[in-house]
Ligand code: SF4
């Protein structure tokens with residue numbers, strides 16, 4: 533099959549029926565990325581953007597695309613690398629993350645759960661909660677805290693379209709309507725939360741992967757040993773099955789959700805206060821991180 537430019541096609545975009553060669557495919561990814569940045573005013577002149585970088589394909593591609601964008605508009609960028617304490621897995625991805633920062637000349641900062649919270653994911657007691665729930669809560673907390681301390685105006689995360697629609701369904705199925713309304717593209721200014729931006733949210737996961745391969749970006753493809761525990765995995769399988777029958781499923785779900793999100797945010801509000809234990813923002817008296825760490829401590833003392 534041929535791309536419309538005449539070169540040999542390497543990818544069939546089923547949603548649009550397009551056959552794309554490597555060059556046209558990469559151009560289309562840059563164009564989608566920039567369109568998302570423009571649509572949500574994600575990057576403004578003079579911003580300092582902290583990038584949550586793991587060394588996996590999504591955050592690494594995000595770092596490269598933002599570096600490319602920097603050539604055209606002036607903003608500062610630093611990477612935050614989190615070491616959750618997952619042996620045999622995280623060491624390798626951190627190495628890759630550092631290598632990419634060095635190639636692109638991006639300053640990076642590494643923070644570990646062990647040093648910041650006194651725990652590792654490996655040592656997490658699965659009777660308290662799943663490794664993934666614990667990891668997600670602590671990572672979100674640490675990324676926000678460190679981005680704020682670095683003086684970042686925004687925190688860029690490598691969530692792709694698949695991640696976004698999975699989160700939408702997960703929060704809906706869990707009945708967590710507060711978070712359900714806050715998976716959207718927009719961000720609000722807050723003195724406590726560094727606004728999270730998601731410049732890859734309109735790009736399918738498999739397209740992020742293909743872009744990394746075609747651009748010869750060094751990424752780590754290993755899978756976290758706890759990934760199979762995640763509720764997200766079941767949702768991913770379900771959405772992939774739907775998408776294979778109806779190729780526009782994920783796009784349609786995201787578009788419908790984005791139209792609903794402003795109404796949901798209006799309906800399901802909460803007051804943000806500061807955690808009485810650690811001083812980080814929360815909608816409860818004690819934040820989720822402290823509450824999980826307290827339970828773990830109690831279980832150890834038994
Ligand atoms: Fe953390 Fe779970 Fe992701 Fe592993 S799969 S990095 S434990 S959230």
Ligand code: ZN
Nearest residue numbers: 807810819822
């Ligand atoms: Zn707290």
